[in-house]
Amino acid sequence: MAIMPHVHFMPAPAYKISKAAMNALTVQYALDYGKEGFSFMALCPGWLKTDLGGGDMADLTPEEGAKASLDILYKPNEETNGQMPKVFVKGWEDAKGPNVYDGTNVPW
DSSP states (O other): OTTGGGSTTSOOHHHHHHHHHHHHHHHHHHHHHGGGTOOOBOOBOOOBOSTTTTGGGSSBOHHHHHHHHHHHHTSOOTTTTTBOBBOBOTTOTTOSSSOOOBSOBOOO
């Protein structure tokens, strides 16, 4: 939700609404099943250099996004349950603009 001012030029309301619904469902599942030992998160792998992601205009290679995502997925804990963590990619933690890969949670 916090990124909306940066992507207002993209007329894709259904896509944006689906992301908001995914965020709500992630939190709901975390509340419902966290006490049973399950962990739910909506992971943000970054803007990836794929055909769908904008090719070379994007920030990270698919390999960088996958490695950084696995680093988070292999360490689920109570702090990540119900959250949307961004990946951590060395060199991107202090980047200027909307794409910062510092391992913090995406503000909803």
